[in-house]
Amino acid sequence: MQTPWEYRFAHRTQRMGSSVIRELLKFTEQPDLISFAGGLPAPGVFPVEKFQEACNRVLTEHGAQALQYSTTEGYRPLREMIARHAERYKVSVTPENILITSGSQQALDFIGRLFLNRGDYIVVESPTYLGALQAWNAYGAQYISVPADEHGMIVDELENALRVGPKFIYVLPNFQNPSGSTLSLERRKRLVTLADQYGVPIIEDDPYGQLRYDGEHLPSVVYLDAQYRNDGGNEYTGNVIYLSTFSKLLAPGLRMAWVVAPPKVIQKLVMTKQAADLHTSSFNQYVTHEVSKGGFLDEHVKVIRSVYKERRDVMLEMMDEMFPSEMRWTKPQGGMFLWGVMPEGVDAAEVLKIAIERKVAFVPGSAFHPNGGGANTMRLNFSYSNPELIREGITRLGATLKEALKKNGHH
């Protein structure tokens, strides 16, 4: 008997489908194609030598512990280090506020598992991060999209969404993936207040916060929430679950990320992790701690900033020169992405087909809109390709766009 697999899989997997990103990652494997599609850090900046040194040290000093089972919460010195780091940004947290996860995607999955019953609503920015939608689709989530501009979610429109009774609000306040926009301070404060008034928790996803190339660091939503509550104690007990990761600062291949949340939530997340992968690789936790300690992480982040800043500048400069005048795009102050908007009626997916023939790729923006729309938008990554490739790639893309717009009756 031939098994009809498609009728056997659970309903939740039907919304997984083959993702746009997955299809696109295939293109990036063509050697002569310049891809602005992925979200990869530049491999040239990986501190390979430092890692090798750290592996040596860990295996000499803690070999048996690093290769053995460990606790679900995560390696304590690493959690202590993260807590100290948060302290710098004036968020008072203890290791009891912190869970180490196997990448931020796992944290998003756990949050879905922990909070979502089938049909629950989540408030998201439009556009929003695709990986979060992938994680929560599996739990039968529905989305309320709040429009965003260059200052992030338009918080004035949030109140209507909160009246629906959503399970939580999901925001990426710094250099958002995909748009590159940053939530303004005023809007952050208003977000905290409104969320509190309506009793709706906030998931603050902050993978890029430290990758700021100009402008001033803005306080995180979790910090503003603690301040709003006058939460001066040791432990954070507020309304925000904060996610961040070592993927963009050190290396994504390690799958090392963390969650900051009230201890009550951390305890439940720990139980969720026990029933998922038991714990994050002990070895990777020891190595990440070894690499990061003694100020290396701070030094390294400076290097990344200078490399990515140059790439962003080159990309923006080239776009000014090469892109059709009808196009608009964001000018992110940090992160890895910027967001292009073509005139209404131009379909980015169609443009992509031509672009691929010209050996350049991007992600069509519609995938980032859970409730439709955004067909004329695109996400461009500027962190992965070096300046020379960015120049060539934007030249190719500019020509593609001009041609596509002309076809659609623009000049």
Next chain:
Amino acid sequence: MAKFAKRIAYMQSTADVIRYLFEAMTDPDIISFGGGAPAKEALPVELVHEIANEVLTRDQRGVQALQYGNPIGIPDLRQAVIDQLLTPKGVKADLKNVMIVAGGMESMNLISQLYLEPGDVVLVESPTFVQSIQIFKMFEAQCIACETDDNGFVIEDLEAKIKQYHPKMIYVIPTFQNPSGRTTSLERRKAIAELGSQYDIVVLEDDPYCEMRYSGEVLPPIKYFDETGHTIFANSLSKIFAPGTRLGYIYADEPIIRKLYEVKTATNSHTNVLTQILCAEFFKRGLYEPHLKMIRDIHRERRDVMMECIKTMFPNETKFIYPDGGLFTWVELPEHVDTTLMLENAKQHKVAYMPGKEFFVEGQPIKNNCMRISFGGVAPDRIEAGMKRLADVVRLYL
């Protein structure tokens, strides 16, 4: 905070027991037979050190180790799994059939994501591995236990329950089962595969201990007898490489692996690349065979010491399983002894074990008089000392 989803309530009680066992692990005065860790003496610290030193350079695999990876795993580790772990079992696999996961447990998580709807029935052994049950229940499945004896599932009862419950899945640990140490016989392996095909049920074969055989004859996996693709073979690399690296693999028909690719992407993107590379190199350099021999020698000695202790120190009424491999034995005390209550007393005597009650689910009688005793993580002299303590505790209850 917002209310947690309903599925979370199922998880509380088991979490408490696990927490205690972790505590026992870190207290040097307690001799713990409660955990499921293999011997720390068997960890390949030197080998990993050597490999890391050689390959984690910029011109070798240093950049690959740090960059994003593929949800299905790195090709050379998958190939090593095929060549050195699957092919010797007599099964035919190629790269499209094998996926790397983050430890053995993650297979249960991903496969539950893939198959289980709320209310679906999963048939399990009695007793069975609690943490897997916890995962199935979190996906709101109903777990029904079937009768087992020293040869695994009693096939008549399994088939009767299939007819009664129309299950989505059968969950089985066929070799040196956790917690009982029992091994499913050859005939029954064949029968389970056939039941899966005949009744269109997924057979989830969880076989993390199969390589750790110290005596007796090697048996082919259930997957070997599967002619329709209904059996999914899940395994861990924790026991034969290093638990702290969180590596395991799934071997299944291609359409399943293809869909698991998407499930894995949504769940945690991919398994960390760094330890995948270290493990792939471990296999490729021919280090696995000699290392496995060492692992077997260490654990065989521990098993033998443990068996001797039970025979000589425990009361005559004690029944126990003689495992041909793995990490566990299962001890059955006289019926009136409640091993969950006895654990309090064991704590005072500085010895720990896993109360048997934890391993039973609905469908079969819960036995309060059993315990799982792990010999894997305890050195032989500590096994003797610990079993003496445990025998003293047991005697108090007779």
